[in-house]
Amino acid sequence: MTPEEMQSRLLYRDGLILVIDKPSGIAVHKGPKGGDNLEAHFEALRFGLPRSPALAHRLDRETSGCLVLGRHHKALTQLGLLFKQGKIGKTYWAVVVGSPEAEEGLIDLPLARLDATRGWWMKVDPLGQPAQTRWKVLGRNEGFSFLALTPLTGRTHQLRVHCAAMGFSIFGDPVYGTSSCDGARLHLHARAIEIPLYKNKDPLRIEAPLPAHMEAKVASLMDLAVK
Template sequence: MNLEARLLYRDAMVLIIDKPAGIAVHAGPRDGSANLMQWLDQLRFGLPRAPELAHRLDRDTSGCLVLGRHRKALARLGELFASNSVDKVYWAVVVGRPQADEGLIEAPLKKLERRHGWRMIVDPKGQPSATRWRVLGYDQRLTWIEARPLTGRTHQIRVHLASIGLPLAGDAVYGRGTGDLEAPRLHLHARSISLPFTPKKPPITATAPVPDHMAELLRRCGWADTEAAGN
């Protein structure tokens, strides 16, 4: 994989890349498949060490992924993500039509362990979690949603939207009722990100192009294809 071709932003401290869907950011405990860590050495740009992940995206989520180029940068990025100071915008295609045009989901999330795997569930004893959302477009069955997670829980957007009857297209875990759609991959894209990295300076920003696998359903929902879809 040519990660340099997927670079969205670069300076002395921070890199932002357009992560492809279907690639894990790092290897799982029992997973020998390819992961993003194997290619990060391409992004050294003269530094003695490869950059490191400042946060995570799910394997099947595409879009903006932030890397720190050295320890000082990673420490600052860690502070920003831990304090929920990073503005993250996701695009999702969901099945169903909400009654309102926007809303705020505040539902605590908890990890449920099972013999055959795990999943996140809404549970009063879980961690506080909040997602703001609004409708960007729709067709008869699908809705194009902009989601802004105000907290950073695992699978947060997927679980929150499913909990209000709006499962994501292509979601094999939380997407009941979406199996008849031609959506082999999860329709969730980290569209843009804004990092207030240096006080009194404008934030670092980046926008990731729409991936190929989401373009068709987004067009059905009214997205104007004015950009070249990415992979």
């Protein structure tokens, strides 16, 4: 990724934070196996500051959309507290296999790691950490549904495990999916984020456009394609 390509993904910038549109298929940071990652390109996002910005939270490798960066230590501390306290609002868009019976609902299923040999793969576990996700149907057609998902907690793989557990796994999920996806990419997108960063001001609301790999499916599930 060139510096110009990295900068072209910028959705929001001020003195404290940046929000970028993370592409699907790249890890946000260097893993144990190495390989390309977004952090390796943050130098292009300094915009005059002495240090590169840093991650304020994480998105899965295959998830696209809004990713928040802190521009310096003070900003990262403030963002970390907001995330920890659950004050940052997150909205995801997902195409799922199947069709929920209701139009909206709340998934309240605790989650825990699957086992020590599977890294961060997760499972529903009554003894696990509390996890809640609100969902709403935005469109349905031919065995698929288009959902808005709002995680009320921030567990690893929460949306993917919750949707699968409810019988409507996210299209393109190779880990938790229950049907063949013909090599499709994960159809999970961090559509919007709301950050109450400044006192006496409305929360910042930043949106990321729908990624190209989701456009066809979403268009087929809506009367008009969502942009």
